[in-house]
Amino acid sequence: MEHTRKRLAKCEEGITYLCQIKEGSDWGNLSGLTSKLEGLKNSFYDYSEEQFSDEVSQLEESLTFLTERCQEDISPMDRVRIVRSPLRFSLKDILENVYEDYTELGGEGEANIDPAMVVAKANILRRVKNRVFTQQVMVIGHEKGHGEEYRNGGSSKPWGNEKALRFMQVAETEGIPIHCYIFTPGAFPVEEYPGAAQQIARNLYAMAKLRVPIVSIISEGGSGGAEAIGLSDLRLMFSHGYYSVISPEGAAAIEGRVKDGLKAPKELVEQCAEHLKITAEDNLELGTIDRIVEEPPLGAKHDDFAFFKKLRYEMMRATDEVVLRTKSLRAFRAYELKLKKSDDDDSTMEVDADTTIHIDINWELNADERKRLIALRAKKYREMASKAYCSETNRFNDFWNSACTKTAKVYYTITYDILKRQQKQVEKVIKEVSGEGSSFLKRLTAPFSAAYDFVVHKPAGRGIVRQSSPSPRQEALALEFGDTYTSPLANEDRTITCPNSLKSGCKDLWIPDLYGEFCGVCENCGHHFPLEYKWYLNNLFDRDSIQEFNKKIGAGNPLNHPILRKKLQPVKNETKRESANITFQAKVMDVDLIVTMLYSDFRNGTVGAAEGEKFVRACELAKLQRKPLLAYVHTTGGIRIQEGTMGVIQMPKCTVAVRDYVDAGGLYIVVYDNNSYAGPVASFLGCSFYQFAIRSSRIGFAGHRVIRDTTGQDIPPDYHSARNALKRGHIHGIWDRRDFRRNLHQALMTMGGRNLYYR
Amino acid sequence: MHDDIDFDQILNQYRSDPFEYIDVRTSHTGLLQFRAKEEDVVEGVTGEWQHIKGTLLFELERERNIKPVHSSVIGVVSSIERSLEGKFVEAGETVMTIRHPLKKREIIERILKNVLSIFPAPERAKYFFAMDIQSRIDKHGQRSISIKPNDEILTMSLMKRDTPVSYQGAPGIIHSVYFEPGQTIDQGQPLLGICSEDTLPLIQKIIARVKAEWD
Numbered sequence: 001m002e003h004t005r006k007r008l009a010k011c012e013e014g015i016t017y018l019c020q021i022k023e024g025s026d027w028g029n030l031s032g033l034t035s036k037l038e039g040l041k042n043s044f045y046d047y048s049e050e051q052f053s054d055e056v057s058q059l060e061e062s063l064t065f066l067t068e069r070c071q072e073d074i075s076p077m078d079r080v081r082i083v084r085s086p087l088r089f090s091l092k093d094i095l096e097n098v099y100e101d102y103t104e105l106g107g108e109g110e111a112n113i114d115p116a117m118v119v120a121k122a123n124i125l126r127r128v129k130n131r132v133f134t135q136q137v138m139v140i141g142h143e144k145g146h147g148e149e150y151r152n153g154g155s156s157k158p159w160g161n162e163k164a165l166r167f168m169q170v171a172e173t174e175g176i177p178i179h180c181y182i183f184t185p186g187a188f189p190v191e192e193y194p195g196a197a198q199q200i201a202r203n204l205y206a207m208a209k210l211r212v213p214i215v216s217i218i219s220e221g222g223s224g225g226a227e228a229i230g231l232s233d234l235r236l237m238f239s240h241g242y243y244s245v246i247s248p249e250g251a252a253a254i255e256g257r258v259k260d261g262l263k264a265p266k267e268l269v270e271q272c273a274e275h276l277k278i279t280a281e282d283n284l285e286l287g288t289i290d291r292i293v294e295e296p297p298l299g300a301k302h303d304d305f306a307f308f309k310k311l312r313y314e315m316m317r318a319t320d321e322v323v324l325r326t327k328s329l330r331a332f333r334a335y336e337l338k339l340k341k342s343d344d345d346d347s348t349m350e351v352d353a354d355t356t357i358h359i360d361i362n363w364e365l366n367a368d369e370r371k372r373l374i375a376l377r378a379k380k381y382r383e384m385a386s387k388a389y390c391s392e393t394n395r396f397n398d399f400w401n402s403a404c405t406k407t408a409k410v411y412y413t414i415t416y417d418i419l420k421r422q423q424k425q426v427e428k429v430i431k432e433v434s435g436e437g438s439s440f441l442k443r444l445t446a447p448f449s450a451a452y453d454f455v456v457h458k459p460a461g462r463g464i465v466r467q468s469s470p471s472p473r474q475e476a477l478a479l480e481f482g483d484t485y486t487s488p489l490a491n492e493d494r495t496i497t498c499p500n501s502l503k504s505g506c507k508d509l510w511i512p513d514l515y516g517e518f519c520g521v522c523e524n525c526g527h528h529f530p531l532e533y534k535w536y537l538n539n540l541f542d543r544d545s546i547q548e549f550n551k552k553i554g555a556g557n558p559l560n561h562p563i564l565r566k567k568l569q570p571v572k573n574e575t576k577r578e579s580a581n582i583t584f585q586a587k588v589m590d591v592d593l594i595v596t597m598l599y600s601d602f603r604n605g606t607v608g609a610a611e612g613e614k615f616v617r618a619c620e621l622a623k624l625q626r627k628p629l630l631a632y633v634h635t636t637g638g639i640r641i642q643e644g645t646m647g648v649i650q651m652p653k654c655t656v657a658v659r660d661y662v663d664a665g666g667l668y669i670v671v672y673d674n675n676s677y678a679g680p681v682a683s684f685l686g687c688s689f690y691q692f693a694i695r696s697s698r699i700g701f702a703g704h705r706v707i708r709d710t711t712g713q714d715i716p717p718d719y720h721s722a723r724n725a726l727k728r729g730h731i732h733g734i735w736d737r738r739d740f741r742r743n744l745h746q747a748l749m750t751m752g753g754r755n756l757y758y759r
Numbered sequence: 760m761h762d763d764i765d766f767d768q769i770l771n772q773y774r775s776d777p778f779e780y781i782d783v784r785t786s787h788t789g790l791l792q793f794r795a796k797e798e799d800v801v802e803g804v805t806g807e808w809q810h811i812k813g814t815l816l817f818e819l820e821r822e823r824n825i826k827p828v829h830s831s832v833i834g835v836v837s838s839i840e841r842s843l844e845g846k847f848v849e850a851g852e853t854v855m856t857i858r859h860p861l862k863k864r865e866i867i868e869r870i871l872k873n874v875l876s877i878f879p880a881p882e883r884a885k886y887f888f889a890m891d892i893q894s895r896i897d898k899h900g901q902r903s904i905s906i907k908p909n910d911e912i913l914t915m916s917l918m919k920r921d922t923p924v925s926y927q928g929a930p931g932i933i934h935s936v937y938f939e940p941g942q943t944i945d946q947g948q949p950l951l952g953i954c955s956e957d958t959l960p961l962i963q964k965i966i967a968r969v970k971a972e973w974d
Contacts, residue, residue, distance in 0.1 A: 493823070494822055494823035494824055495821065495822040495823070495824040496824055497824060497826055508787075508821070508822070508824055510822070714806075714807055716807075716808045716810070717808055717810040
């Protein structure tokens, strides 16, 4: 009877699980099953053992039938509910069942810097020819807990991500691979140090060049929170997981313009989940993941031990694959692994398949292999989302561009790497010799000059060093600022009230004065009114120095999203531009630089595949031409939601590119203006060593509403202000718009030095 | 001091008319358009950081710049100068009156303002009670501390330097403390409310009555 009771309990669990997935018992015959279950529970002692067993068998059959039906027409939103179910396996289950043993690092349970982020050093066993090998790995991942509130649903706080980064560096020191398990609905959006966005950016920047194999696997991949530990050499995904730019509820709230405090309609949420292409199959097709790890029907639960066995095999195989790619001698082992992979593909659903690897692969890498690993990682991300934007492909153009790039490469290599290096060496030797010579001469002449100084009286002030005055050309260039372009906003004959008028007593401003002479700045309190991006193009850079490149790369609609279908072309026509990112070469007070500029007019400066590609190409050009790179963010609203994970993937893609540029010796400066939020700040912008902001701008990870919905707390109105970002150490200075040109030049000279390309 | 004040009269006054009548004036010249009506209930500034504006009362247009004016207090619009609707008005002109219902706390504060002598902060600094005063407060409570002019009652901590602060004013006992030790207080902000010893029972009686009688 005890065994039957257990079966009944299992049925109850199954029915509850189905009710959770289908949000109630209205679907199929769920209500019938629920009432039958209740009946059986209430009349437990009325049946004989045999009768009761038969009844339970019938219930099991019906449940299996319903489960199969549910699996057949499973919707993306069903998958979202599956990963959010408390019955689903979590990282702790994986640590217990996939790894031999483990020690949690950086806290335990509730006594933890961030219980949502779990780090553990674990051992994994490999059996080869009856011999057992233990291999160490660093396991990092989000822990949702099975209903444990302090886990925060796997929403990791900035200090949790910082913990993850700290132990990634430990793994790097020890030379052991990292396994990342992503179970997060998104990062906890608080700006307090180290800051949600800035910490994710730091993680991405570090992971781009981490010298150990990284394998990540996604169960719930919520945008930036997922990327914080998601940049890896091989990206896997559970078959019932989801990976998305935003939660379907969040997307529905934006699309449906749902008022604060209200919920989006269920149908709209379902529709958004469908449009965002969040499932494992969709992501595999889009190329954002490498492989799918199959789960049992309706997803694995915390007690699916066969699934854990399969997962252990998958993680080992993935790590082997990454390691083998870096080895020069790998042909046979790689073939064996490939052969095994194809065998498994034929029996994907059978978790009982042979899940052991009979080859021995050492996970330690030597220096050359590490270099290859990083190069392969960079290549992998460079190629991501390469078909998700529009560009004019023409064989002749392609050939011409490739020829130009190659010639430029040769030219710059000769100029900088050969001639300049030689020149530098010669200059260095001359400097050393002349320094030695002058010291020697000084020793010889010292007694004579002392006697001379004693006899001839020194005029006062001889020792004062005169400050060098700016050259006439520099002065002329400085004066030129503001003479050429006046904002069209100034063509309105009315006054405007400064938002600080009540606090600072600012008088009303006459618009032609404000947007003309005052450059959009309140003359009393210094509040900066927003100005269009063209004002900066005309006033920040030297006259006629702007040369735009990659103009033809245009935003596409990779997911065929209905909103983009409707709105993309009109915005292109209106702005006469193809994307929200303008990349160009320009000069500031005679200093050459490459600029990438996100601007507000084009879908609020959101970043999609085209914008990311243009950013990467700007990095590559800056690296090639040895020029400093400026990212001026006029406005960015984050990742373009309608491009789904094609947008999210721009975060690691661009960060890898910019890391490559900085490591090659480049100087990367970011200047924020107006509003800069979410993904870009949490990746390729936030990772810059030198970040500045224009006064009255706002910088952050998530807006007020998202913070309130996630944390349950209200935030002050100036939470995202540049001044607060400065206080938190996220930026290094606040510039007045009128001094932008001068400050930028100064920053280039201070941070970059005489040669600007500083190493 | 209490001889000059007729508490019954004050209480009766608040009882018969527990409102404050706030005149809303124009901040500058302009064309006036009312957005609220007589007897409309208006909300004041709210939110943890006083960031949610009150109800829109009227709009003032000057040089094609329409400036909305919101209510700063909660209450009811008791009167509106309808004759000014759509007209050009001068700065400082009263355009409407809001009847603001006084809360228990506000009434007590107003009464206390009349009877307590306030000791303000001489500098923007952090303030602490002098050691002996603090120990007496800990032992017997603040209302048992009687002070007289030139007593060293506070320590002003400014830039890590402590300066004793002497009391200047009429002798009495500490009735109200308006600062938290260690918190920075702006210059001129009230630190202490002092009352003479014989006034204290009367004040306590009035506070108790207000607390009991007002909703």
